[in-house]
Each structure stands twice: as structure tokens, then as C-alpha cells.
Amino acid sequence: MANTADGQSGAGRAPPSPATTAGDPARDTAGGQPRFSLRPEVGLKKPSGRVAAAGAGEASVEVSDGATVPDPVFSCHDVNVFYGAKQALKNVSVDVGRRQVLAMIGPSGCGKSTFLRCLNRMNDTIPGARVTGTIRLDGRDIHDPALDVVQLRARVGMVFQKPNPFPKSIYDNVAYGPRIHGLARSRTQLDDIVCSSLTRAGLWDEVKDRLASPGTGLSGGQQQRLCIARTIAVQPEVILMDEPCSALDPVATAKIEDLIDQLRGSYAIVIVTHSMQQAARVSQRTAYFHLGELVEVGETDRVFTNPRHRLTEDYITGRFG
Amino acid sequence: MTRRTVRRLVNYLALGLSGVATAVGLFFLFAILWTLLRNGLAGMSFSLFTEMTPPPGSSGGLLNAIYGSVVMTLVGILIGGPIGMLAGTYLAEYGRASRLSAVIRFVNDVLLSAPSIIIGLFVYELLVIRMGHFSAIAGAVALAIIAMPVTVRTTEDMLNLVPQGMKDASTAMGAYPWRTITSVIYPAARSGIVTGLLLAVARISGETAPLLFTALNNQFWSTKLTAPMANLPVVIYQFALSPYPNWQKLAWSGALLITLSILVLSITARVVVSSLQGGRR
Numbered sequence: 356m357a358n359t360a361d362g363q364s365g366a367g368r369a370p371p372s373p374a375t376t377a378g379d380p381a382r383d384t385a386g387g388q389p390r391f392s393l394r395p396e397v398g399l400k401k402p403s404g405r406v407a408a409a410g411a412g413e414a415s416v417e418v419s420d421g422a423t424v425p426d427p428v429f430s431c432h433d434v435n436v437f438y439g440a441k442q443a444l445k446n447v448s449v450d451v452g453r454r455q456v457l458a459m460i461g462p463s464g465c466g467k468s469t470f471l472r473c474l475n476r477m478n479d480t481i482p483g484a485r486v487t488g489t490i491r492l493d494g495r496d497i498h499d500p501a502l503d504v505v506q507l508r509a510r511v512g513m514v515f516q517k518p519n520p521f522p523k524s525i526y527d528n529v530a531y532g533p534r535i536h537g538l539a540r541s542r543t544q545l546d547d548i549v550c551s552s553l554t555r556a557g558l559w560d561e562v563k564d565r566l567a568s569p570g571t572g573l574s575g576g577q578q579q580r581l582c583i584a585r586t587i588a589v590q591p592e593v594i595l596m597d598e599p600c601s602a603l604d605p606v607a608t609a610k611i612e613d614l615i616d617q618l619r620g621s622y623a624i625v626i627v628t629h630s631m632q633q634a635a636r637v638s639q640r641t642a643y644f645h646l647g648e649l650v651e652v653g654e655t656d657r658v659f660t661n662p663r664h665r666l667t668e669d670y671i672t673g674r675f676g
Numbered sequence: 677m678t679r680r681t682v683r684r685l686v687n688y689l690a691l692g693l694s695g696v697a698t699a700v701g702l703f704f705l706f707a708i709l710w711t712l713l714r715n716g717l718a719g720m721s722f723s724l725f726t727e728m729t730p731p732p733g734s735s736g737g738l739l740n741a742i743y744g745s746v747v748m749t750l751v752g753i754l755i756g757g758p759i760g761m762l763a764g765t766y767l768a769e770y771g772r773a774s775r776l777s778a779v780i781r782f783v784n785d786v787l788l789s790a791p792s793i794i795i796g797l798f799v800y801e802l803l804v805i806r807m808g809h810f811s812a813i814a815g816a817v818a819l820a821i822i823a824m825p826v827t828v829r830t831t832e833d834m835l836n837l838v839p840q841g842m843k844d845a846s847t848a849m850g851a852y853p854w855r856t857i858t859s860v861i862y863p864a865a866r867s868g869i870v871t872g873l874l875l876a877v878a879r880i881s882g883e884t885a886p887l888l889f890t891a892l893n894n895q896f897w898s899t900k901l902t903a904p905m906a907n908l909p910v911v912i913y914q915f916a917l918s919p920y921p922n923w924q925k926l927a928w929s930g931a932l933l934i935t936l937s938i939l940v941l942s943i944t945a946r947v948v949v950s951s952l953q954g955g956r957r
Contacts, residue, residue: 480847482773508850515848519841522864531859532849582845589849 421640421653424452428593428623429474434488436469436478443469447488447649449642451593456615456624458638458655460631461670465644467627471595474625475511476504493592509536512586516598518578520570520585525562528570528581529553532589548588556584557614576607583614587622594618596626600633612637631671635659643667709935716932719925724933729895729911732920738930740897744905745934748812748891749881751901752819756880757873759820760827767828768835769843769857781832788825795821796886804890812898812905815891822883823876830872834865871945878941882934884909908934 423430427450436444444466451457451474459467469478476497478484490497497507509532520528529549532538539545549566553559558580562573570581579599586594596615600608615624615637628634634641635655642652643666651658651667662668669675723737730736763780771777796818803814838861846856862869887910894906908930915927 475848477844477848480844505850505852508848513845513848515841515845517841519839519845521842521845521860531846531851535849535851535855535859585845585849 421651421657422449422649424450424640426453427451428453428493429625430491430494431470431473432489432491434470434473434486434490436466436473437485437487438481439483443647444473445647449649449652451623451625452640453623454619454621455639456619456626456637458634458641459625459627459644460629460634460641461644461650462675463629464646466647467642467644468597469647470644470649471513471597471625471627474593474595475508475513477513479504509589510591511593511595512589512591513595514579514582514586514597514599517602518575518582520573520578520581522569522571524567525553525570525573525581526566529584529588532585536589538589552584552588553581555587555618556580557610558584574607576603576610579603579607579611580614583611583618587618591622593623593625596624598627598629601629608633631659643670645670712928712932712935715925715928719929720932724926724929728897729906729915729926730922731895732918732923735922736926738908738911738926738933740894740906741908741911741930742933743897743899744812744891744894744907745881745909747899747901748816748819748887748905748907749877751813751816752880753823753873753877754820755816756820756823757827757876760824760876761831761869763824764828764831765835765857768832769853769861784825784828787821788829791885792818792822792883793885793889796889799886800889807902810890810892810904811902812891813901815887815905815907816901818886818890819880819883822886823880826876826879827872830875831869834868834872835861837868838864867948867951871948874941874945874948878938878945881941882909882938884913888913 429451431450432448434444434447435442447466447470449457459470461467472478473486473490474497476486478486486498492507492510495502521531523531526549529552530539530545533545533548539548550559553562558577561577562581570578573581579602583594583599600611603611612633615626618624619639626634626637638655640652641655641658643650643658643662643664645666651662651664653663658667659671662671721737723735724739725737725742726739727735727737728740729738763784767777767780771780799814799818799821803817804810807814842860842864843856846860847853851859887907891907891910892904893910893914894904896906898905912927912930912934915923915930918924
């Protein structure tokens with residue numbers, strides 16, 4: 356998946372210098388910039404014609420900067436997040452497309468989880484957190500005082516890093532959302548929701564005989580699929596996943612990734628991951644964050660084979676991070 | 677002497693002193709328990725639970741005092757428990773980081789260590805004087821005020837033990853905080869909260885001073901909450917100071933009874949807590 360860094364990485368193991376990538380026109384432009392400068396005006400957010408043209412050879416169908424998509428479900432503009440005096444996210448503008456997976460990668464503390472938590476306003480629950488900028492869900496500002504945050508969270512589900520089923524039965528875990536939002540009018544209807552959600556999460560066959568046993572008694576991978584079933588039981592439009600596989604073994608991870616691929620048919624998915632292979636496997640678009648800034652976003656294939664920014668390339672070729 | 681020898685001696689000295697201090701503390705604890713058992717067991721009989729407190733010189737039991745203690749403790753926890761639980765919920769969930777919470781926490785700590793006689797006097801002013809006479813309900817209110825800060829503290833501690841991830845999961849599902857608290861957090865912290873209530877019961881069931889100013893005592897059977905009511909601590913206080921041997925004997929039995937019930941409550945609480953923590957890890 357990653358760039359063909361073979362020829363360069365040997366030479367470039369020493370302090371990476373612009374010279375190591377000399378000769379490749381696509382990287383030349385990036386290499387010409389100061390190495391760790393992240394000022395937006397150097398062309399990170401809205402790459403000027405120069406950068407766009409450089410990559411145009413392979414990705415001529417791409418929109419100029421890759422941050423926007425037609426008919427986005429989420430449209431974010433200049434999002435900043437502050438935790439007290441510390442700025443965790445700087446001027447992030449990106450769209451989330453319908454029926455596709457957007458992967459967010461980057462080193463720890465780069466702000467990808469912070470950004471994810473902006474989309475369902477979970478940052479509201481952290482004392483001292485402040486979010487600025489506009490985030491539109493289907494064209495409507497999610498910070499609009501007339502919009503109930505509870506409604507927002509029903510439309511934007513979230514799966515967490517650590518599987519966190521409630522200390523209730525498997526059935527009650529999945530029925531939790533439909534119950535609090537009053538989605539089922541009768542017991543049979545609720546049964547149907549629980550059954551179909553568990554089926555879609557690929558868990559039904561494993562738990563259909565023990566719906567009354569506690570959700571906490573399942574294995575880690577099953578718990579995470581239970582959490583996904585719980586999330587899709589309220590029919591959200593978007594599912595946010597915050598490193599959903601980092602606590603799971605490879606087999607459970609593969610199951611979750613298959614599941615993500617299936618869910619993509621009905622939902623928009625935003626996934627934060629530390630695994631670049633996972634990002635390459637499950638996503639259609641990839642966003643690379645660094646120190647609170649969105650460095651690069653575009654089609655996953657393009658980002659991994661032909662990164663436009665030096666930082667992205669260094670990260671995906673394993674030079675740091 | 678080398679420096680190492682000095683350090684070793686200092687170590688032995690500190691170890692020895694703390695050992696002696698522990699032994700002294702335990703000695704008095706066991707001395708009290710032993711005296712209590714020796715004097716109290718003699719008076720333990722069936723009539724203790726069937727007969728009323730007697731006049732000097734004749735035989736009797738502690739039925740009215742036991743009944744009064746149970747009733748006032750229950751009413752006290754019924755008033756103080758819910759208030760304490762809700763206040764603890766506010767501190768742990770709604771107002772976790774607010775300045776108001778810091779103030780409440782401080783005031784609660786002060787109340788937690790306030791001498792119970794002050795609380796007795798407060799309720800005396802508040803209820804006894806207004807009503808014009810002592811009453812069981814005044815005693816229950818005094819006990820409620822003592823139970824409240826204990827419940828506040830334990831509830832807050834227990835709710836803080838519930839993993840943040842579980843609360844986040846409910847919030848992210850679109851649940852209002854109150855729904856999260858009742859559907860997810862309370863069930864998860866249930867045994868801890870019950871333990872806190874048990875400890876509060878243990879705390880108030882032995883209080884004497886506040887009852888002296890509020891419920892006073894009653895030599896006869898009474899179930900009226902608006903009238904003075906007999907209770908174990910005050911009966912023990914009166915009977916133990918009396919010159920009559922049969923009263924003194926009853927006082928010993930009552931003291932043993934209270935101590936044993938508090939012991940049982942504390943052990944139950946401890947077992948519940950350890951099974952709770954054992955199940956979590």
C-alpha cells in the first residue's frame with residue numbers, strides 16, 4: 356500500500372533532507388517548503404495550483420484539494436478546538452461524504468480524536484473545552500441553539516476505542532437507544548430492531564441463544580460488535596469510530612473491518628485509526644493530521660501512493676510516528 | 677557506627693513504635709469488646725425482646741427501645757438517604773468541576789465531622805421548641821442530618837468509580853444526563869450505593885446525644901411519631917448511670933445489642949464492597 360520508498364529510505368535514513376526526494380516532481384514542491392512549517396498559508400489546506408498541478412499526473416480526476424466532496428453529509432469549516440488555553444485543533448476544514456469511509460490518521464495527540472468528538476459534540480462534556488468554526492450536518496449547523504444535541508447524537512452514532520457495553524443484558528444494550536428515543540411502538544417492533552441490528556453487526560448467530568445474559572460477558576471483539584449493533588439500532592446517518600480495533604486481536608479486527616465495509620453501503624463512517632494498513636483497507640478517503648492541523652486529505656489510494664505533503668509521506672513511509 | 681547501622685536502627689525503632697501503637701489501639705478495642713461480651717451476654721434472654729423497659733427493681737426487657745431505635749433509624753435513613761444520594765449525584769455527575777461543588781464538598785466534610793450534640797441542639801431549636809415537646813420525628817430528623825453527609829460522600833465516591841467510557845457511551849447514544857444516571861450509572865454503582873446506605877445506618881444507630889435532645893425517652897410502648905419514643909442509646913445512657921442493678925444489666929445487654937448490629941452492618945458493607953471491586957477488576 357505504502358509509497359515505494361525503497362530506493363530512498365536507505366539513503367534517507369540519515370536526517371531526511373529535501374535532497375532525498377529530488378527528482379520526483381510531485382515531491383519536489385513539498386520538499387522545497389520548510390520542513391515542519393505548518394502555517395496554513397504555505398499551501399497545506401488549499402494547495403495552490405502549484406501543488407495540485409504537480410500531482411495532476413496520476414490524479415487528474417481529483418478535486419483540487421480533496422477536502423470537499425459533492426453532497427457531503429458533514430461539512431466542516433475552520434474548526435478550532437481549545438482545551439482551556441491549549442489549542443488542540445487548528446482551522447480544520449473537511450467534508451465527510453455519504454456512503455463512504457473517511458479514515459483519519461496521524462501520530463498520537465495530533466487532534467484526530469478531538470475532531471471526531473466535534474462531530475457529535477462530545478467535546479461539550481469536557482469541562483473547559485471550546486469549539487469554534489462551523490460544522491454542518493446535511494447543511495444545518497450542529498451548534499445551532501435550536502438543534503437539540505440529543506437529536507444530533509441520535510443521528511451521529513459513536514463507537515469507542517475500548518468496548519463499553521452497559522452492565523445490562525445483550526438485548527437491553529441494543530434496545531437502549533431505541534428505548535430512549537422512543538423508536539419502537541411495541542415489544543415486537545423492539546424485538547425486530549434488536550434482531551436486525553445484531554444481524555447487521557454480524558453478532559446475531561453468536562448471541563441469539565443468550566440475549567438475556569450480560570453484554571459484559573462477551574469477548575472483546577464481540578463486545579465491540581455489540582457496541583456497533585447498539586449504535587446502528589437508532590438508524591444514525593453517520594457512525595464515528597474512535598480506534599475501534601486497537602483493543603482487539605487480528606481476527607476480531609478483521610471481522611470489524613468486514614463489518615465496516617458492509618455498513619458503508621448505508622452509512623457515512625468516520626474512523627480514527629493508528630494502523631495505516633487499516634486505513635488503506637477500509638477507507639475511500641484518508642485525512643492526515645499533524646499537531647492539530649489537517650495536513651492532507653484525499654482519496655485513500657492517492658494519499659498512500661502519492662502524498663502531496665512531506666509530513667504525510669514521512670508518516671506513511673514510517674519515518675516517524 | 678556506620679551510617680548503614682544508624683539507618684537500620686532508625687528503621688527498627690520506627691517499626692517497633694508503630695507496632696506498639698497498633699497493639700495499644702487493638703488492646704483497648706478488644707478490652708471494650710471483651711467487657712461488653714462478659715457483662716452483656718449475662719443479660720441476654722428472650723424477655724429482652726418481648727418485654728418493655730421495667731421500673732427500678734423489677735424485671736423487664738428492651739422491646740420498646742429496640743422498636744424505637746429501629747423506627748427512628750429507618751425514618752432517619754428514609755429522609756437523609758435520598759437527599760444524600762441526590763446531592764452525591766450532583767457532585768459526581770452534574771457539577772463535577774463547578775465551583776459550587778467545591779463549596780458543597782467542603783461544607784459536607786464539615787458536617788461529616790460536626791459533633792452530633794450540635795446537630796441535636798439544632799433540631800431541638802428547629803422542631804422540639806416549635807412543637808412544644810420531644811418527639812420521635814424530631815429524633816429521626818436529627819439522625820437524618822447525621823446520615824446525610826455520609827451518604828453524600830459514599831455516593832459520590834461510588835459514582836466516580838463507574839468507568840467514564842460507560843457514561844460516554846450513553847451520552848453518545850443521545851441520552852439526557854438524568855437518563856444516563858438512572859439507566860446506566862445507578863445500576864452500575866448499585867452495590868456501592870447500598871453499602872454507603874448501610875454504613876450510614878451503622879453510623880446513626882449508635883448516636884445518643886442528638887436523641888437526648890429530640891426523642892428523649894419513653895418508659896412505655898409508643899408508636900406515635902409525634903410523641904417521645906424509647907430508643908436504645910438513651911436507655912443505655914439512663915440505665916447505665918442509674919443505681920439499680922437490673923437497669924445496669926439491661927444497659928449492658930443493650931450496648932452489646934447495638935455493637936453487634938453495627939458489627940454485622942459493617943461486615944456486610946465490607947463484603948459487598950470487596951465483591952464489587954473483585955467483580956470489576
